[in-house]
Amino acid sequence: MLTPRQETVTPLRHPFHVDDDGVNRPPGPDKHPYYGHFAATGSGVVPVVRQVNGESVSALLICRYADVKAVLRRQDVFSRAAATTADAIDVTGTMLGMDGAEHARVRGTVKDLFTRPAVARLRGRVEAEAAAQLAALLARGNRADLLRDFAIPFTLHVICDLLGLPHQDWARFRRWGDLFLADSELTRDEAARSTQEMGAYLWEQLENRRGCPAGDMLTRIAGTTADQPVDVQIKLPISLVVGGWETAANSIATFVHVLRTRPYRGYGSGWEYLVDHPEKLDSAINELERLHSISNADDLPRRVLADVKLPSGVRLTAGDVVIPSHDAANRDPRVFPDPERMDFDRDPNPHLSFGYGPHYCVGAHLGALEVRTAIGLLLRELPGLRLAVPADEVRWKAGHAVLGPQELPVEW
Numbered sequence: 001m002l003t004p005r006q007e008t009v010t011p012l013r014h015p016f017h018v019d020d021d022g023v024n025r026p027p028g029p030d031k032h033p034y035y036g037h038f039a040a041t042g043s044g045v046v047p048v049v050r051q052v053n054g055e056s057v058s059a060l061l062i063c064r065y066a067d068v069k070a071v072l073r074r075q076d077v078f079s080r081a082a083a084t085t086a087d088a089i090d091v092t093g094t095m096l097g098m099d100g101a102e103h104a105r106v107r108g109t110v111k112d113l114f115t116r117p118a119v120a121r122l123r124g125r126v127e128a129e130a131a132a133q134l135a136a137l138l139a140r141g142n143r144a145d146l147l148r149d150f151a152i153p154f155t156l157h158v159i160c161d162l163l164g165l166p167h168q169d170w171a172r173f174r175r176w177g178d179l180f181l182a183d184s185e186l187t188r189d190e191a192a193r194s195t196q197e198m199g200a201y202l203w204e205q206l207e208n209r210r211g212c213p214a215g216d217m218l219t220r221i222a223g224t225t226a227d228q229p230v231d232v233q234i235k236l237p238i239s240l241v242v243g244g245w246e247t248a249a250n251s252i253a254t255f256v257h258v259l260r261t262r263p264y265r266g267y268g269s270g271w272e273y274l275v276d277h278p279e280k281l282d283s284a285i286n287e288l289e290r291l292h293s294i295s296n297a298d299d300l301p302r303r304v305l306a307d308v309k310l311p312s313g314v315r316l317t318a319g320d321v322v323i324p325s326h327d328a329a330n331r332d333p334r335v336f337p338d339p340e341r342m343d344f345d346r347d348p349n350p351h352l353s354f355g356y357g358p359h360y361c362v363g364a365h366l367g368a369l370e371v372r373t374a375i376g377l378l379l380r381e382l383p384g385l386r387l388a389v390p391a392d393e394v395r396w397k398a399g400h401a402v403l404g405p406q407e408l409p410v411e412w
């Protein structure tokens, strides 16, 4: 078998939609055709080059499902902490920038709050927030921006409420979170400033809880992380807020876009099909998560710590930077027959859009509940919901780690 370096002479620029000015501009909700191509053909390990902090970073994009899982599972060989210099967004000090015992300790301080049973107990709060945001949407008349006027306030309020942040400050996290996830060279300074501002604010909140416990998630974090460096203490709530609202909000908007604009099984759109087949909601969203993950750019590289052979047989060398691609793995025909076909009956559908292994999304149950609650509610209460502009006029976020529309004008 060829080594990845022999297979492609010139490394591809990564992310695949990056323009000459270094900004990643995905044209829509569909992933670049390279993902399916590289998952199905060749070695599945593709040399790429990305610009980080003005430097060219060479990396190997891992595209086959079994290989991606192997990279995500083995923290002992594939280190996040040793790869943060290759990150487009700065996640040092958060769980996503740690390995091994340090990672387990930080994650361990909150993980029981996000288990399946713990999240099931939050269902009533999540449904009530979705209903409140729907009422606010309807009060706007018969046209609105589904992202700004429904999806963002819904998911932002859920996580801010869980943490126990004061209501009047929630909106500040919208701007901070957006800047934190900006991943272009042009926005790097703004991203760093937003982290500083968020950090200073959250430190004050944690200090307040230490003097005066409030029975919320921040009180728990203030207590369980008190012996850890300040940077780690403040970055834990940052990762929960930033990881918590933008991911779910953009999934909601992207999935509504796709459902409204693609025909499905004799219906004019997937949306109309689901209005008639509400029992398919869960499996339909699972399939949308597979095809339209919120990842814009395969972030989160790992560094290889020791020579290793992947399940496909490709050999990697200590020091290599690898980027396990959820989007390519989700299109591996060995696991997902006819992978580009949207199939709400796909079973099994073990997609990797929430990651896998030790860094598996800690908020996956909550995110999944939010997305299903929001789309289920919209299907029931606004079955006639549709885009208010032609689908190709919707603009997609540029230079950002999360895939989603800049706005989603809808009418009903």
Ligand code: HEM
Residues within 6 Å of the ligand: 072, 095, 096, 097, 107, 159, 239, 240, 241, 243, 244, 245, 247, 248, 251, 294, 300, 352, 353, 354, 355, 356, 358, 359, 360, 361, 362, 363, 364, 366, 367, 368, 371
């Ligand atoms: C639809 C919603 C969501 C999606 C698609 C999503 C996706 C992801 C992905 C792909 C990862 C990285 C996995 C890896 O590196 O292998 C991740 C990690 C993470 N997510 Fe989510 N996420 C969502 C919702 C949430 C929510 C609601 C929260 C907060 C409560 C959250 C907090 C986190 C955190 C803290 C991590 C880091 C975990 C670790 O490093 O151990 N996410 N998420």
